Amino acid sequence: MNVQTKDSEQDHGYPDTTVGKPILESDIKVAARDVSVFYGEKQAIKSVSLDVAANEVTAFIGPSGCGKSTFLRALNRMNDTIDICRVTGDIRLDGEDVYDRKVDVVQLRARVGMVFQKPNPFPKSIFENVAYGPRIHGLVSHKSELEEIVHSSLERAGLLNEVKDRLDTPGTGLSGGQQQRLCIARAIAVSPEVILMDEPCSALDPIATAKIEELIDELRANYTIVIVTHSMQQAARVSQRTAFFHLGNLVEMGDTETIFTNPEHRLTQGYITGRFG
Numbered sequence: 530m531n532v533q534t535k536d537s538e539q540d541h542g543y544p545d546t547t548v549g550k551p552i553l554e555s556d557i558k559v560a561a562r563d564v565s566v567f568y569g570e571k572q573a574i575k576s577v578s579l580d581v582a583a584n585e586v587t588a589f590i591g592p593s594g595c596g597k598s599t600f601l602r603a604l605n606r607m608n609d610t611i612d613i614c615r616v617t618g619d620i621r622l623d624g625e626d627v628y629d630r631k632v633d634v635v636q637l638r639a640r641v642g643m644v645f646q647k648p649n650p651f652p653k654s655i656f657e658n659v660a661y662g663p664r665i666h667g668l669v670s671h672k673s674e675l676e677e678i679v680h681s682s683l684e685r686a687g688l689l690n691e692v693k694d695r696l697d698t699p700g701t702g703l704s705g706g707q708q709q710r711l712c713i714a715r716a717i718a719v720s721p722e723v724i725l726m727d728e729p730c731s732a733l734d735p736i737a738t739a740k741i742e743e744l745i746d747e748l749r750a751n752y753t754i755v756i757v758t759h760s761m762q763q764a765a766r767v768s769q770r771t772a773f774f775h776l777g778n779l780v781e782m783g784d785t786e787t788i789f790t791n792p793e794h795r796l797t798q799g800y801i802t803g804r805f806g
């Protein structure tokens with residue numbers, strides 16, 4: 530393939546570039562503008578602007594330490610839990626300022642749920658893992674409603690059939706892949722709009738990974754998903770849009786096919802063809 534690329538390093542500061550199919554204004558779920566993230570003096574994200582489209586899977590890729598997880602965590606203010614971390618710029622969810630002082634972060638994290646690298650079920654039963662969120666958010670008034678939410682969340686997470694006869698056994702007794710689907714069920718149970726996934730398959734074997742990838746594809750009908758992944762194959766398989774980060778900068782973002790077949794920047798091309806990373 531002969532791809533024409535720009536040498537973004539010469540364009541001092543990797544100008545953010547959108548390539549391929551644009552996102553319609555009406556489809557924007559999350560809009561980030563000029564977002565910078567600092568850990569103390571160190572700047573981990575440098576003035577990044579990008580849009581996340583509703584009901585799509587957006588993949589964040591880039592070499593280790595480029596800031597993918599930091600940027601992901603900025604989207605639901607997970608970074609607030611780190612004392613030395615400071616976020617500047619503007620992040621909007623359906624047009625609402627996520628960092629507005631009036632925002633209740635607990636509510637925000639229900640709207641923008643998160644699934645982590647290592648499955649982290651609570652040391653409680655399978656049922657309680659999923660029931661916990663709806664209960665603390667006051668989403669149910671009857672036991673039957675709670676049971677309905679637990680069942681439908683496990684169903685949507687593709688786990689119900691495997692666990693329906695042992696809902697009162699510990700979530701930690703499941704296999705790694707099942708635990709990760711339990712964590713997805715737990716995120717779904719509070720009716721999120723966006724699900725952030727930080728390398729959700731990195732601790733899983735190929736079969737469990739394939740199941741999660743299938744699930745991600747199904748979930749996008751109802752949710753907006755952002756996934757950080759080290760696997761370019763995974764980004765290519767599951768996402769409709771891909772953003773490539775390098776040293777805290779967004780180098781370019783576009784529909785996944787364009788990013789993988791016709792990137793604008795030499796750095797993107799180098800990374801996706803495995804020349805560095």
Ligand SMILES: Nc1ncnc2c1ncn2[C@@H]1O[C@H](COP(=O)(O)OP(=O)(O)OP(=O)(O)O)[C@@H](O)[C@H]1O
Pocket residue numbers: 568573591592593594595596597598599600611
């Ligand atoms: N809690 C923290 N305190 C200080 N620095 C941090 C913290 N978390 C991340 N960093 C730094 O911020 C930069 C970006 O890290 P981040 O984890 O976001 O990158 P990443 O692209 O997700 O990396 P990886 O692919 O290895 O997970 C790195 O230099 C990292 O050392």
